[in-house]
Amino acid sequence: MKAREQHRRQTALLDWYDTHGRDLPWRLKNGVRPDPYRVWLSEIMLQQTTVATVGPYFRDFTARWPTVEALAAADLDSVLHAWQGLGYYARARNLHKCAGVVASEHRGRFPDDEPGLLKLPGIGPYTAAAIAAIAFNLRCAPVDGNIERVISRLMCIEAPPPGLRSLVADALAPLIPEGRPGDFVQAMMDLGASLCSPRAPQCPACPWAGMCGAMAAQKTGDLPKRPVKKPKPHRQGIAFWIENTDGAVLLRRRPEKGLLGGMMEFPSTDWREADWPLEEAFASAPVTTKWTALPGVVSHTFTHFHLHLTVVAANGCPVKQAGAIWSLPDRLGDHALPTVMKKIARHVDKCRT
Ligand code: SF4
Structure with missing residues (x-):
């Protein structure tokens, strides 16, 4: 890219940022670091x-x-x-x-x-x-989905992922100006979050209108190229709602590593793609008791899979387990429960009313 064209793009974006940049709680403007x-x-x-x-x-x-x-x-x-x-x-x-x-x-x-x-x-x-x-304020080029979209359009880069990201990084590096790299990077973030949106970019209002490759080629709707998404698998599990004689519910802490690491949970079987016959699930329960399967299923979607949990309940359980944590249902908010576990608590509550 010619130096003059580069300079025009830098100046246009920074001028726009000075006027239209978002006020964010972590952001300082006017050159303050x-x-x-x-x-x-x-x-x-x-x-x-x-x-x-x-x-x-x-x-x-x-x-x-x-x-x-x-x-x-x-x-x-x-x-x-x-x-x-x-x-x-x-x-x-x-x-x-x-x-x-x-x-x-x-x-x-x-x-x-x-x-x-x-x-x-x-x-x-x-x-x-x-x-x-x-x-x-270093000339570094962070490339996430938003910046990938903006730069692939600006430079009309038609390569699909996963190769697209390194092409965008290569194109972006020389575009970052010497004096205000931090502001320039934040300006691109703001442009990606506002005018250069995924579905309907507002090109006429864009500081790069007239300098944008995709706009000139009428390809803004086609860029960036998208990979074909694989469908997420569905996993199943059985969650155990165990109450003791005081009506408190058994919680345990998940392992530090892995999904929801270190968070609290109601005990459950592994989450797997195959169905869980109840007899098999009961064999891995923390207590041997008489279980009642609650109607319905608790569903939750994680980044890589959909989860469907059947809840089985038991009460009056004298469970003595090292590290067991008991909580009254109305004090569950005191614990670091992830959303899927809150859904289980709501499901139990609903089944009982
Ligand atoms: S002109 Fe349109 S496609 Fe190009 S950077 Fe601006 S908003 Fe995005």
């Missing part, structure tokens, strides 16, 4: 989640834990509890772990370049590049 802790926190929260959802969580976290040291000193359960509703709990566990590493091994200061950031727990290439650009 934000606190890397706040940039990091927002980027972790924004993975797979919308800006509108993240806003209240960000305010809550920064009010409770205003510094990375404060977050590192918090206990994991309180962080998981505060994270409820943002999903993907592995991120919350890594968030806490990362805060611990920054506090203990970096004296509370985030590394100020991409390679250093990449060594921290929970920080992948996109997040490292975004933090390096926004917090440290």
Whole structure:
């Protein structure tokens, strides 16, 4: 690309950002560099989640834990509890772990370049590049779905995924200006979240109208090329709702690694694609008792599969298990329960009324 064309694109986007850039709780404008802790926190929260959802969580976290040291000193359960509703709990566990590493091994200061950031727990290439650009004003090129869409259209890149991402990164790197890389990256994020939308880009209002390859070629609706999506598998399981003689329900903590790691749950069988005959499921229950199968099914969709749980209930169980945690049904909100477990609690409640 000719240097003059590049400069025109840089200037047009930055001018637009100065006027139309979003006011976000973690963002500072007019050349003021934000606190890397706040940039990091927002980027972790924004993975797979919308800006509108993240806003209240960000305010809550920064009010409770205003510094990375404060977050590192918090206990994991309180962080998981505060994270409820943002999903993907592995991120919350890594968030806490990362805060611990920054506090203990970096004296509370985030590394100020991409390679250093990449060594921290929970920080992948996109997040490292975004933090390096926004917090440290480095010419780094974070490429997520939004930026991939904007740049593939701007440069009219017609390659399909997965090769598309590296082509976009190559095209983007020289476009990032020397003086304001952080603002430029955030401007692209804003453009992708507003005018250059997936379905109906508003090209006439775009700062890159007249400089955009896809617009000129009338291919905005065709780009970026999409891969064919594989259907998600369906898995089944049996969840055990076990009440003791006080009416409290048995909870257990999921393993730290893996899906919903470290969260609380009602005991259940494995979740598998084959059906669960009840007799087989009862053999893996935490207690041998008389079970009642509740009508209906609790369904929940995770990133990679749909889950369907049948709930069986028993009461008056004198369960004595190491590590067993009991909660009265109306105090379940005190525990870090993921959404699928809340659905089970609601299902039981509904079946009993
Ligand atoms: S002109 Fe249209 S397609 Fe091109 S970057 Fe702007 S909004 Fe996107």
